[in-house]
Amino acid sequence: xxxxKYVGARVLWAVVVSLIITTITFLLLAAAPNPAxxxxxxxxxxxxxxxxxxVERERELRGLNQPLYVRxxxxxxxxxxLDWGWSESRSQPVTEALLQALYYTAQYSIPxxxxxxxxxPLVGVYSAANMYSxxxxxxxxxxxxxxxxxxxxxxxxxxxxxxxxxxxxxxxxDTSVPVFSVQNVRQLILPVFVLVTGSIGATMRVSRNESAExxxxxxxxxxxxxxxxxxxxxxxxxxxxxxxxLSTTLVGQLLALFIGSSLLVEVVFGIPGLGRLTFNAxxxxxxNLVLGSTLVFxxxxxxxNLLEDLVFTVLDPRIxxxxx
Amino acid sequence: MASKKPEQFDRVDWSELSESSRFDLSINSIGMLxxxxxxxxxxxxxxxxxxxxxxxFQAIGLGRNLDPLDYFFVFTLFLFFFYLVLxxxxxxxxxxxxxxxxxxxxxxxxxxxxLGVVFVGGLLGPLxxxxxxxxxxxxxxxxxFLSINEANxxxxxxxxxxxxxxxxxxxxLGTTRGGKDVFAGVVYGMTISxxxxxxxxxxVAAIGIxxxxxxxxxxxxxxxxxxxxVDVILSFPTFLMFLLILYIYGAGLGMFIxxxxxxxxxxxxxxxxxxxxxxxxxxFIKATRISGASTYRVVRKHVVPxxxxxxxxxxxxxxxxxxxAEAQLAFLGIGDSAVPSWGQLLSAGRSDLAFAPWIxxxxxxxxxxxxxxxxxxxxxxxxxxxxEAEAESA
Numbered sequence: 001x002x003x004x005k006y007v008g009a010r011v012l013w014a015v016v017v018s019l020i021i022t023t024i025t026f027l028l029l030a031a032a033p034n035p036a037x038x039x040x041x042x043x044x045x046x047x048x049x050x051x052x053x054x055v056e057r058e059r060e061l062r063g064l065n066q067p068l069y070v071r072x073x074x075x076x077x078x079x080x081x082l083d084w085g086w087s088e089s090r091s092q093p094v095t096e097a098l099l100q101a102l103y104y105t106a107q108y109s110i111p112x113x114x115x116x117x118x119x120x121p122l123v124g125v126y127s128a129a130n131m132y133s134x135x136x137x138x139x140x141x142x143x144x145x146x147x148x149x150x151x152x153x154x155x156x157x158x159x160x161x162x163x164x165x166x167x168x169x170x171x172x173x174d175t176s177v178p179v180f181s182v183q184n185v186r187q188l189i190l191p192v193f194v195l196v197t198g199s200i201g202a203t204m205r206v207s208r209n210e211s212a213e214x215x216x217x218x219x220x221x222x223x224x225x226x227x228x229x230x231x232x233x234x235x236x237x238x239x240x241x242x243x244x245x246l247s248t249t250l251v252g253q254l255l256a257l258f259i260g261s262s263l264l265v266e267v268v269f270g271i272p273g274l275g276r277l278t279f280n281a282x283x284x285x286x287x288n289l290v291l292g293s294t295l296v297f298x299x300x301x302x303x304x305n306l307l308e309d310l311v312f313t314v315l316d317p318r319i320x321x322x323x324x
Numbered sequence: 325m326a327s328k329k330p331e332q333f334d335r336v337d338w339s340e341l342s343e344s345s346r347f348d349l350s351i352n353s354i355g356m357l358x359x360x361x362x363x364x365x366x367x368x369x370x371x372x373x374x375x376x377x378x379x380x381f382q383a384i385g386l387g388r389n390l391d392p393l394d395y396f397f398v399f400t401l402f403l404f405f406f407y408l409v410l411x412x413x414x415x416x417x418x419x420x421x422x423x424x425x426x427x428x429x430x431x432x433x434x435x436x437x438x439l440g441v442v443f444v445g446g447l448l449g450p451l452x453x454x455x456x457x458x459x460x461x462x463x464x465x466x467x468x469f470l471s472i473n474e475a476n477x478x479x480x481x482x483x484x485x486x487x488x489x490x491x492x493x494x495x496x497l498g499t500t501r502g503g504k505d506v507f508a509g510v511v512y513g514m515t516i517s518x519x520x521x522x523x524x525x526x527x528v529a530a531i532g533i534x535x536x537x538x539x540x541x542x543x544x545x546x547x548x549x550x551x552x553x554v555d556v557i558l559s560f561p562t563f564l565m566f567l568l569i570l571y572i573y574g575a576g577l578g579m580f581i582x583x584x585x586x587x588x589x590x591x592x593x594x595x596x597x598x599x600x601x602x603x604x605x606x607x608f609i610k611a612t613r614i615s616g617a618s619t620y621r622v623v624r625k626h627v628v629p630x631x632x633x634x635x636x637x638x639x640x641x642x643x644x645x646x647x648x649a650e651a652q653l654a655f656l657g658i659g660d661s662a663v664p665s666w667g668q669l670l671s672a673g674r675s676d677l678a679f680a681p682w683i684x685x686x687x688x689x690x691x692x693x694x695x696x697x698x699x700x701x702x703x704x705x706x707x708x709x710x711x712e713a714e715a716e717s718a
Contacts, residue, residue, distance in 0.1 A: 013552075013555070017555065017559050020556050021556070021559075021560060021561075024565075025565075028568060028569065032573060144696060144699060145696075148644070148692055148695040148696035148699055149692045150651060150652070150691055150695070152652060152655055153670065153684070153688040153691065156674065156677060156684060156688075157685075160677050160678070160681065263656075264652050264655065267656065282567060282570075282658065283658075285571075290567075290571055294564050294565075297561050298561055298564070301560075301561050302559055305558075305559050
């Protein structure tokens with residue numbers, strides 16, 4: 001199988017996976033009692049009407065009396081045409097609400113991702129170069145600490161120390177601040193720091209262990225013998241092969257963290273991003289919005305996994321397409 | 325590798341071996357059956373004769389009730405004992421070797437001690453310490469050796485010095501706003517965490533090993549379909565799906581364990597498959613096959629034991645993720661609020677953080693240490709069980 005064919009097959013597979021997950025979501029929702037219908041029945045009962053007639057009316061209004069396959073086709077069509085319905089709790093289309101939330105999520109996710117991808121491998125290679133020195137131990141300790149401390153707990157503690165006691169950062173998030181301003185940096189520095197400590201540990205460990213292998217390789221000895229400066233030899237001969245295995249784990253880990261932690265971190269720091277939106281939608285029983293945000297996170301995960309596989313094949317030419 | 329062979333070849337009792345059949349039970353399996361049977365009977369009794377609300381042991385005057393999760397937890401404990409602890413005792417030579425390898429990693433030894441504390445505390449703590457109870461009057465009591473301004477507490481259990489309420493041994497880690505003892509809460513949280521750890525590990529291992537070996541041995545298009553299915557499982561956003569299920573149906577701790585373990589075995593299955601493919605290429609497997617062993621016997625006696633030791637590491641590293649997810653859900657306040665987990669305590673103390681930080685700090689630090697301990701142990705097990713991987717992790 002050639003490269004082009006492999007990419008094609010992989011993209012197709014991503015579409016299939018997203019379809020499967022959307023289908024499961026649909027089935028879950030179809031099997032569940034709809035809160036809106038219960039609401040209608042309660043309303044009718046309170047106003048002295050007939051609850052069962054109200055339920056029937058509401059079902060018809062929402063197209064729930066149609067057969068399952070018609071509803072399924074309808075659902076899939078509206079999912080892929082981005083017709084995601086109306087969010088009742090926010091009184092705006094779901095896509096609009098999601099875009100607005102994404103704007104705030106991006107403000108901390110982009111610096112977080114950039115910092116993790118750049119600082120993680122650098123520190124990892126550095127600690128491999130100084131293996132078993134105190135610098136290495138400090139870096140390893142930091143990696144384990146960041147990896148093990150629950151992000152939301154760490155966030156609360158930092159907020160307590162720097163927000164309440166020292167008052168250097170604002171406690172509540174201010175949405176009116178311009179994106180590129182000192183205030184915005186001040187209110188985002190803690191969430192970014194918390195997320196970076198959470199994700200950088202794994203990156204550091206992997207790059208440290210991987211580069212330890214290349215450090216004593218023949219080509220490094222040759223480079224040293226030729227008189228290549230340490231900086232240059234590490235940058236060209238250790239860093240590059242290290243990035244290949246790193247890229248395979250990195251995207252998946254970042255995504256897992258993004259989906260799980262962004263919600264918590266946004267709740268702790270009061271950022272009105274995607275996670276908060278999902279959470280509020282759950283609390284206010286806004287089915288369309290819950291569904292919309294689930295779909296966004298699903299698509300992010302699927303596309304992320306796709307990119308990870310593609311990057312891997314581009315970076316490592318030895319890979320055999322038939323085996324995957 | 326968990327082999328049960330005698331140390332020397334000439335001591336093998338061949339007549340015994342040749343007479344053994346597929347249904348031959350090892351001492352471990354006999355013990356497992358002997359332990360599970362009373363448990364199953366107790367469950368049957370509980371299910372049939374004790375009402376929905378009655379406590380399991382009310383006939384003998386104990387107030388403690390067991391729910392299905394408790395039964396499953398005890399069952400996994402038996403499994404753990406008969407198939408992990410007992411084999412270690414039966415193979416003292418290998419155990420000594422593993423321990424010597426393991427001991428080289430000092431943080432891991434400390435971590436093992438800590439997990440031992442959590443395990444014993446979670447198992448025996450609820451029998452010794454009574455469940456934390458609401459008592460509004462004694463809310464916000466400070467922990468031992470700390471004090472709090474008198475204005476923040478309704479009644480101070482300890483002494484009041486200069487308008488500062490002092491901590492007492494009655495509440496060594498203080499109390500929450502509702503007057504629940506934080507120490508008791510932490511101990512009860514240990515039980516929940518241990519239940520999550522043991523049950524999810526058992527389910528993940530069972531599904532992962534079965535799926536992986538079947539896929540490896542079936543081969544062809546069955547293998548292909550099974551591995552594609554694993555791909556789907558792996559790219560499933562579990563946390564979100566659980567939120568969705570929670571939103572639609574509502575869910576307790578049992579549902580949490582079920583959903584999270586149902587979507588966590590993808591990596592294990594993939595790993596088991598590749599490992600059993602490589603194991604089945606080994607010479608000793610060919611020898612067993614030529615001697616007429618069935619595929620089931622090869623898998624059961626040779627492939628699974630050889631794979632098991634290396635997936636233990638992987639499972640150890642999965643547990644912290646479950647504990648964290650539970651704490652996160654409880655913290656968001658959308659988990660089952662009746663479950664006295666660490667996350668529940670964390671969320672209970674969040675609003676009083678500024679003047680009563682111990683409510684958040686105690687469970688938070690315990691959770692942090694537990695996750696750290698699992699990571700250290702996973703790291704050390706990787707070195708101890710997989711000598712080949714040592715170069716990688718050294």
